[in-house]
Amino acid sequence: MRKTLLLVFVVLLQATFACFGQQSDNSTPAVTNITGAGYPRILPDLRVTFRIKAPEAQKVQLDLGKKYDMEKGSDGFWTVTTAPQVPGFHYYSLVIDGVAVADPASETFFGMSREASGIEIPEAGVDFHLIKDVPHGTVQSKRYFSTKTNSWRRIFVYLPPGYEQNPTKKYPVLYLQHGAGEDETGWVKQGHLDIIMDNLIAQKQAIPMIVVTTNEYVIRDIGAGYNTESTNHFMDLFKDELVDVIIPFVNQNYRIANDREHRAIAGLSMGGGTSFRIGMLNPDKFAWVGAFSSSAFRGTNGNIFDAEKQIPGIFTHPEKFNTQLKLLYISSGEQDHSYEYTKKTIETFKEKGLKLQYNYFPGAHEWHVWRKALHDFVPKLFK
Amino acid sequence: MRKTLLLVFVVLLQATFACFGQQSDNSTPAVTNITGAGYPRILPDLRVTFRIKAPEAQKVQLDLGKKYDMEKGSDGFWTVTTAPQVPGFHYYSLVIDGVAVADPASETFFGMSREASGIEIPEAGVDFHLIKDVPHGTVQSKRYFSTKTNSWRRIFVYLPPGYEQNPTKKYPVLYLQHGAGEDETGWVKQGHLDIIMDNLIAQKQAIPMIVVTTNEYVIRDIGAGYNTESTNHFMDLFKDELVDVIIPFVNQNYRIANDREHRAIAGLSMGGGTSFRIGMLNPDKFAWVGAFSSSAFRGTNGNIFDAEKQIPGIFTHPEKFNTQLKLLYISSGEQDHSYEYTKKTIETFKEKGLKLQYNYFPGAHEWHVWRKALHDFVPKLFK
Numbered sequence: 062m063r064k065t066l067l068l069v070f071v072v073l074l075q076a077t078f079a080c081f082g083q084q085s086d087n088s089t090p091a092v093t094n095i096t097g098a099g100y101p102r103i104l105p106d107l108r109v110t111f112r113i114k115a116p117e118a119q120k121v122q123l124d125l126g127k128k129y130d131m132e133k134g135s136d137g138f139w140t141v142t143t144a145p146q147v148p149g150f151h152y153y154s155l156v157i158d159g160v161a162v163a164d165p166a167s168e169t170f171f172g173m174s175r176e177a178s179g180i181e182i183p184e185a186g187v188d189f190h191l192i193k194d195v196p197h198g199t200v201q202s203k204r205y206f207s208t209k210t211n212s213w214r215r216i217f218v219y220l221p222p223g224y225e226q227n228p229t230k231k232y233p234v235l236y237l238q239h240g241a242g243e244d245e246t247g248w249v250k251q252g253h254l255d256i257i258m259d260n261l262i263a264q265k266q267a268i269p270m271i272v273v274t275t276n277e278y279v280i281r282d283i284g285a286g287y288n289t290e291s292t293n294h295f296m297d298l299f300k301d302e303l304v305d306v307i308i309p310f311v312n313q314n315y316r317i318a319n320d321r322e323h324r325a326i327a328g329l330s331m332g333g334g335t336s337f338r339i340g341m342l343n344p345d346k347f348a349w350v351g352a353f354s355s356s357a358f359r360g361t362n363g364n365i366f367d368a369e370k371q372i373p374g375i376f377t378h379p380e381k382f383n384t385q386l387k388l389l390y391i392s393s394g395e396q397d398h399s400y401e402y403t404k405k406t407i408e409t410f411k412e413k414g415l416k417l418q419y420n421y422f423p424g425a426h427e428w429h430v431w432r433k434a435l436h437d438f439v440p441k442l443f444k
Numbered sequence: 445m446r447k448t449l450l451l452v453f454v455v456l457l458q459a460t461f462a463c464f465g466q467q468s469d470n471s472t473p474a475v476t477n478i479t480g481a482g483y484p485r486i487l488p489d490l491r492v493t494f495r496i497k498a499p500e501a502q503k504v505q506l507d508l509g510k511k512y513d514m515e516k517g518s519d520g521f522w523t524v525t526t527a528p529q530v531p532g533f534h535y536y537s538l539v540i541d542g543v544a545v546a547d548p549a550s551e552t553f554f555g556m557s558r559e560a561s562g563i564e565i566p567e568a569g570v571d572f573h574l575i576k577d578v579p580h581g582t583v584q585s586k587r588y589f590s591t592k593t594n595s596w597r598r599i600f601v602y603l604p605p606g607y608e609q610n611p612t613k614k615y616p617v618l619y620l621q622h623g624a625g626e627d628e629t630g631w632v633k634q635g636h637l638d639i640i641m642d643n644l645i646a647q648k649q650a651i652p653m654i655v656v657t658t659n660e661y662v663i664r665d666i667g668a669g670y671n672t673e674s675t676n677h678f679m680d681l682f683k684d685e686l687v688d689v690i691i692p693f694v695n696q697n698y699r700i701a702n703d704r705e706h707r708a709i710a711g712l713s714m715g716g717g718t719s720f721r722i723g724m725l726n727p728d729k730f731a732w733v734g735a736f737s738s739s740a741f742r743g744t745n746g747n748i749f750d751a752e753k754q755i756p757g758i759f760t761h762p763e764k765f766n767t768q769l770k771l772l773y774i775s776s777g778e779q780d781h782s783y784e785y786t787k788k789t790i791e792t793f794k795e796k797g798l799k800l801q802y803n804y805f806p807g808a809h810e811w812h813v814w815r816k817a818l819h820d821f822v823p824k825l826f827k
Contacts, residue, residue, distance in 0.1 A: 095558055096627075096664060117542030119502065155545075159500030162538075162545040169552045169559040175478055176552040176559065192587065192596050200585045202638075204575060213575050225697075228611050244479075255585075281479060314608075 091167075093150075093181045098166035100140075107145040107182055113155055113164065114138050122156040125180075147396075148184030149429030150251055152177045170251050174242040179251065190253040190432045195263035196222035200255050205310045209302050210282035216307060217249050218315065221262055221269035231318040233443040234271045234311060235349075236303060237435075238328025238336050245276040248435075251428040257436050266440045273311055275303060277328075277335055292357075293371075296335045303339065304346060322387065325442050327351030329431040334358075341372045344385035349442050351390040353434035354426055356399045358406040365406045379414040389417040390438050394430035396423070474550075476533075476564045481549035483523075490528040490565055496538055496547065497521050505539040508563075530779075531567030532812030533634055535560045553634050557625040562634065573636040573815045578646035579605035583638050588693045592685050593665035599690060600632050601698065604645055604652035614701040616826040617654045617694060618732075619686060620818075621711025621719050628659040631818075634811040640819050649823045656694055658686060660711075660718055675740075676754075679718045686722065687729060705770065708825050710734030712814040717741075724755045727768040732825050734773040736817035737809055739782045741789040748789045762798040772800040773821050777813035779806070 088102040088110060100112035111123050116137030123129040123141050131139040152172045154161040163169050167178035201218040221232070237254070239247040248254040254272060261267035279298045303326075312319050326347045328336035334357025340350030352358075360366040369376045382389070391410075393403040400421075407419050420437050424430040471485035471493060483495035494506050499520030506512040506524050514522040535555045537544040546552050550561035584601040604615070620637070622630040631637040637655060644650035662681040686709075695702050709730045711719035717740025723733030735741075743749040752759045765772070774793075776786040783804075790802050803820050807813040 095554075096661065097557070113543065115541065115543045117503070119541065120500070157540045157543050157545070158498065158502065160496065160498045160540050162540070162548060163552070163559065165545060165558045167559070169546070171478075174480070175548045176546065176550070194589065197587055202583045202585075204580055206577065278479065 091180050092183075093168050093179050094166055095168055100166055101164070101180055103146075103182065104142070107148070108142050109146055109180065109182070110140060110142045111155070111164070112138055112140045113157075113166070115157060119158050120156075121158075123153065124156050124161060125151060125153040128156070146180075146182045147424060148182045148187070149424050149427045150179055150181050151427060152179050154178060171244050171246050172240075172242055172251065184429065189260055189436050190257050190429075192256050193260060193263070195259055197259050198222050198224070198255055198262075200249055203310075203314065205306070207279075207282070207302060207306050209298070209306055210279055212282055214276060214282065214302075215245055216276075216311075217245055217254075217274045218311070219255050219258055219272040219274075220315070221258065221271070223269060224271075224316075229316075231316045232269060232271045233318050233323035233325070234273060234315075235325040235327065235439070235442065236307070236336075237272055237274050238277055238326075238332025239274070240328075240330035240332055244278070245274045247428075248272075248274040252432055252435065254435070257432060258439065261436065261439055268443055270439075270443060271311075271315055271317065273307070275299075275307060277332060292334075293338070296338050299335055300339045300343070304343065308346075321346055321348045323348075323443060325349035325351070325388075327353065327390070327435075327438060328355075329353040329434070330356060330426065338371065340386075341375065341382065341389075344382070348385070348387040349390075350386060350388065351392075351434070351438045353392050353431050353438075354394055354397050354399065355391075355403070359399055359402045365402055365409060368406070368409070375410075375415065376413045379416075383414075383416045386416070388441055389415070390441065391417060391419045392430075392434040392437065393421055394424040394426060395421050396425040397430070398426055474563045475566075476551050476562050477549055478551055483549055484547070484563055486565065487525070490531070491525050492529055492563065492565070493523060493525045494538070494547070495521055495523045496540075496549070498540060502541050503539075504541075507537040507539050507544060508534060509536075511539070529563075529565045530807060531565045531570070532807050532810045533562055533564050534810060535562050537561060554627050554629050555623075555625055555634065567812065572643055572819050573640050573812075575639050576643060576646070578642055580642050581605050581607070581638055581645075583632055586693075586697065588689070590662075590665070590685060590689050592681070592689055593662055595665055597659060597665065597685075598628055599659075599694075600628055600637075600657040601694070602638050602641055602655040602657075603698075604641065604654070606652060607654075607699075612699075614699045615652060615654045616701050616706035616708070617656060617698075618708040618710065618822070618825065619690070619719075620655055620657050621660055621709075621715025622657070623711075623713035623715055627661070628657045630811075631655075631657040635815055635818065637818070640815060641822065644819065644822055651826055653822075653826060654694075654698060654700065656690070658682075658690060660715060675717075676721070679721050682718055683722045683726070687726065691729075704729055704731045706731075706826060708732035708734070708771075710736065710773070710818075710821060711738075712736040712817070713739060713809065721754065723769075724758065724765070724772075727765070731768070731770040732773075733769060733771065734775075734817070734821045736775050736814050736821075737777055737780050737782065738774070738786070742782055742785045748785055748792060751789070751792070758793075758798065759796045762796050766797075766799045769799070771824055772798070773824065774800060774802045775813075775817040775820065776804055777807040777809060778804050779808040780813070781809055 088104045091101050102110045121131040121139040129141045131141040155164050164178040169176035170179040199220045207214045277299045279302045326336045326340045333352035333355030337352040340347045422430045422433045471487045474484050485493045504514040504522040512524045514524040538547050547561040552559035553562040582603045590597045660682045662685045709719045709723045716735035716738030720735040723730045805813045805816045
């Protein structure tokens, strides 16, 4: 069994290395590394050292939003140590002679429209998204056939602790959307959805609920063309998939409190815009709406979007929304590229008499901000 | 919302391209591509064209077991069309100026001890592993705390269709192990475990059962050292994890027929050796044992392994195993590097009077062969 042994051997060598991975500089391997990978390593001041063996490469860069040139050592390893990083989850690529690829040392996360590397920069004292010794729910992968796309599609379903032990209990549902270039895996892998829910439920901050993560790219699955004028078309195709296919499928397969008062919709970035539009235009379906770091509030010439045109009555009859909606929630990172537009939108909504709750979190357009938004949003639901 | 729109736009351009991806040469994108990726493309004769944009690279190769040099076009795209490929699932890498990386156009699969590219080469007329319009079970991701490794670990649990609708029914369980350099995701992603089970159960070829996929790298999680002498130590550490931690956890969280007659163990390659050893040495725990494409039957100097030393009594008291085991199953691909050893082992076992069932499948040391082994093994269980 030489071949196998050799492979096991190599794997375990890495493992042993990683296990004794704490170095004299007190750096430790990122938790987003594959098991056994010693790099990237995070230093106590949150600088990060990246490393890859590429003896024949002419130029190797790290693209972490900002591009860093890596330096080649005589051992053929290229390394770079970045400036201190903002805590959170950051996608990154290694650029090898001009080609942006995933770091072989990193787990992959579907983002940037491909399987991408991601690095978790820990935030001191913040652990709402970290696994604890509390009752754990279940994440289920469910395939369903879509009569809209005529293809098999997938959702992930979070079932809270106790779902199996209470065979007659019916649960409210939150439908949760990803961002552009991501998919239904995002909230589970990058978002730590199940851990955040488990912790909130254990602390009695949130009531037990089911959470469903979807894939918004219906337009891609039906192979329709696309142009920048047809954002609404993109969102409305997903609305039909959600309302006509996904919700009935979930109702059929799980014990659901099946009415608008027990149904919420939320999402991040592109999914924030989608969830805002679907929620506001379909109050008969959703009583709780959340838009996290949505770029949909951006208009032209520094103005916000044309809300009254997009959501007829939102300014002329705010009372209609105020009575129908149990919650309209908007959030943004304080360093988000749409932060100013989101703030303007919130101020305008308030001036117009629209009831809403909102919050801002330190950080840019990234997953740790969206985890915080979910952690802030979920306790407000179904109460 | 320009940034978001731009990203959506790019994603959907790819999508449109992929949708009209059928080209004059009748090639089609591999099903293992990320949605929207036009390459790699499979030709009708199973040659495959790979393609990547790398205008600044000096040398780009495809490593598909065999290495192919790719050719640079004036447009900066490197391409290669391979010889016709054997149907099945094959890991591959792109080698960019000497660095083996995952193809950005491919989904990733944990194999070769990292997130690797994989390509599915379709086998004409074979669809036992393809999704059909039959009742579908559920794949659950479950976190558990291991008192052996003092860390949170993960299993995947396949629940057959009807599990939720039959709240008093107890089910038999198959514990399924991965190969070297893989993890608990292997049988789900590469193996199509749930689809194979759904199809077998729908055709009444297999009885409804629960299947649990594990992670064998306990030795890595506890950070123990390793040397090629200690294969048994590696396997025995996993045996303790499985028997003392995983099985009790599964019994506690699912409706399990909790006795040896309703408990099976099987695995592929390294996991085949592990499952063979654990199953044969613990007949009080497992009545059904399967070893797929195991390298553990290899000995030295062209001989098979020292079976009597590894499994005391297997040759001197075969009747003991014949009465205790409901099934000992061994399989191999006909092009597997251990095929001859496996055949020799099976012949020797038969000569010694050991009862077993076995089968060989066309193909090498790869996942499609292991899907076929599972599809052949599961209908024999718990009957």
